[in-house]
Amino acid sequence: xxxxxxxxxxxxxxxxxxxxxxxxxxxxxxxxxxxxxxxxxxxxxxxxxxxxxxxxxxxxxxxxxxxxxxxxxxxxxxxxx
Numbered sequence: 001x002x003x004x005x006x007x008x009x010x011x012x013x014x015x016x017x018x019x020x021x022x023x024x025x026x027x028x029x030x031x032x033x034x035x036x037x038x039x040x041x042x043x044x045x046x047x048x049x050x051x052x053x054x055x056x057x058x059x060x061x062x063x064x065x066x067x068x069x070x071x072x073x074x075x076x077x078x079x080x081x
Contacts, residue, residue, distance in 0.1 A: 016047065017057060018081065024067065025077045034074030 023043050027035040044054050058075070061067045066079045 016049070017061070019047070020057065021061075021066065021077050021079070021081045024075050025081050028076050031074065033071040034069065034076040037073045037075070040075075 020040075020043065023040070024035045027039050040054055040058075041051070044051065058067065062069070067075050067077055070076055
């Protein structure tokens with residue numbers, strides 16, 4: 001039973017990250033400098049996530065080279081979504 005919950009949590013985390021990457025990629029098209037971080041706060045509010053989750057996830061995605069900051073506080077996606 002515990003392994004089923006762990007698998008569900010992993011799937012949920014991956015899905016949230018995929019939605020975040022999709023959001024950044026979609027909004028990136030409207031901004032030359034990349035998707036502004038301010039727009040991401042609206043995303044996490046809609047998704048019911050915390051700012052701590054956002055900051056941790058953005059840092060993790062940058063370490064994994066899935067996103068980058070072309071300008072401080074703006075994000076672009078490096079991997080296909």
